Amino acid sequence: MICLVSGSLLLFGNGCELRKRMYDQPKYEPLEQSDFFGDARSARALVEGTVPRGHLNEDMHLYEGKINGAFADTVPFPITKEVLKRGQNRYNIYCAVCHDRAGYGNGMIVQRGFKRPSSYHIDRLRKEKPGYLYDVINRGFGSMPSYSHQLNPEDRWAVVAYIRALQLSQSATLEDVPKQEREKLLTEKQ
Amino acid sequence: MAQVFRPSANTIAKASIFFLMVLTIAGLCGLDLIHRSPYVRYTHRPKEQPVPFSHKHHVNMGIDCRYCHTTVEESASANIPSTRICMNCHSTIWKDSPMLEPVRESWQTGKSLEWNRVHDLPDFVYFNHSIHINKGIGCVTCHGPVDEMPLVHREKPLFMKWCLECHKAPEKFIRPQEEVFNMDYKEPKNQLELGRKLVKEYHVQNENNRLTDCWICHR
Numbered sequence: 001m002i003c004l005v006s007g008s009l010l011l012f013g014n015g016c017e018l019r020k021r022m023y024d025q026p027k028y029e030p031l032e033q034s035d036f037f038g039d040a041r042s043a044r045a046l047v048e049g050t051v052p053r054g055h056l057n058e059d060m061h062l063y064e065g066k067i068n069g070a071f072a073d074t075v076p077f078p079i080t081k082e083v084l085k086r087g088q089n090r091y092n093i094y095c096a097v098c099h100d101r102a103g104y105g106n107g108m109i110v111q112r113g114f115k116r117p118s119s120y121h122i123d124r125l126r127k128e129k130p131g132y133l134y135d136v137i138n139r140g141f142g143s144m145p146s147y148s149h150q151l152n153p154e155d156r157w158a159v160v161a162y163i164r165a166l167q168l169s170q171s172a173t174l175e176d177v178p179k180q181e182r183e184k185l186l187t188e189k190q
Numbered sequence: 191m192a193q194v195f196r197p198s199a200n201t202i203a204k205a206s207i208f209f210l211m212v213l214t215i216a217g218l219c220g221l222d223l224i225h226r227s228p229y230v231r232y233t234h235r236p237k238e239q240p241v242p243f244s245h246k247h248h249v250n251m252g253i254d255c256r257y258c259h260t261t262v263e264e265s266a267s268a269n270i271p272s273t274r275i276c277m278n279c280h281s282t283i284w285k286d287s288p289m290l291e292p293v294r295e296s297w298q299t300g301k302s303l304e305w306n307r308v309h310d311l312p313d314f315v316y317f318n319h320s321i322h323i324n325k326g327i328g329c330v331t332c333h334g335p336v337d338e339m340p341l342v343h344r345e346k347p348l349f350m351k352w353c354l355e356c357h358k359a360p361e362k363f364i365r366p367q368e369e370v371f372n373m374d375y376k377e378p379k380n381q382l383e384l385g386r387k388l389v390k391e392y393h394v395q396n397e398n399n400r401l402t403d404c405w406i407c408h409r
Contacts, residue, residue: 025313030267033304041302093254108251113283145278150260 071131079161087162103166115143121170133160236341237306240292249337266318325392326364337373357401361385
């Protein structure tokens with residue numbers, strides 16, 4: 001009887017131990033703590049001064065927003081409806097908390113005490129080149145942090161394109177509306 | 191010589207076998223109940239964190255989940271934000287708050303903040319956020335009203351049964367893709383009808399109940 005009880009207890013204990021090892025296997029899950037590396041990070045940073053294969057990022061236009069050292073005045077790929085939609089989506093996630101959805105610089109975080117940015121709808125910013133806007137996202141500007149770690153280059157350009165759309169939308173006149181739509185607008189107004 | 195066993199010993203022996211069986215079964219049931227209890231599954235109990243980060247405060251200011259959980263749409267893991275993301279705002283606002291001292295220290299020394307995991311599936315289960323997000327399963331469906339939690343807790347016990355309940359009938363839970371991050375979305379009255387339509391539209395691949403095959407989650 002004692003043998004049976006101790007035997008089953010042993011099995012049970014062993015089973016628990018084995019189960020625990022299945023629950024927490026020696027592999028790393030994303031961001032799991034490591035007791036091997038000194039800084040406890042299982043996700044390793046690149047060795048300083050190295051470039052991963054395929055990430056030389058030589059295209060200065062795409063990655064830095066510059067052509068021959070000056071801010072580019074074009075977006076490096078065609079702007080389609082999809083690009084604008086993507087830009088709107090990313091803008092509302094990452095920028096609207098400060099710049100607000102229409103770009104006047106009156107977002108929630110600003111209302112809670114963050115420095116108020118200029119409105120996008122001032123003359124200076126309307127005239128800035130797309131490359132300049134890209135550079136602000138890429139490297140930050142004054143007290144605005146860089147968003148390069150939350151947005152990839154394609155998304156940064158999509159946001160630039162969307163800011164241009166916002167600027168146009170706030171200074172649009174009746175002339176900008178296509179002809180058929182214009183009539184609809186006018187009749188709706190009455 | 192006196193008898194060692196009286197006739198009643200037979201009954202006692204029978205009864206004790208019976209009681210032993212009952213005890214064993216009760217014990218096993220008890221173990222199972224403990225195993226399933228909210229205490230062991232850690233539901234509705236916030237965990238101690240290095241910084242008392244409040245989702246309630248931050249989400250209600252209109253910060254989207256993706257501002258911090260940056261990879262939730264394209265990878266298996268949702269990502270816990272780096273110190274740098276906190277410092278986007280907290281290098282300027284509330285920069286002297288004592289509660290944020292560990293964040294500033296992490297920023298200055300480069301040492302990671304050590305957040306304690308709230309949800310943690312066993313390592314023999316494969317889970318992937320991106321497929322669920324892209325097929326119209328909202329954060330609320332699995333994580334509960336995070337926007338009302340001063341500290342996040344586990345809303346669901348994460349039993350296998352729970353995953354299967356939805357994998358058997360995703361139409362009961364699916365919502366339009368643009369509502370995935372909306373914490374206030376209410377299921378419409380005709381959820382089943384809408385669900386069936388969305389399941390088709392998003393090409394949810396569940397022919398022959400494929401989603402309940404063991405290899406889907408244990409690979």
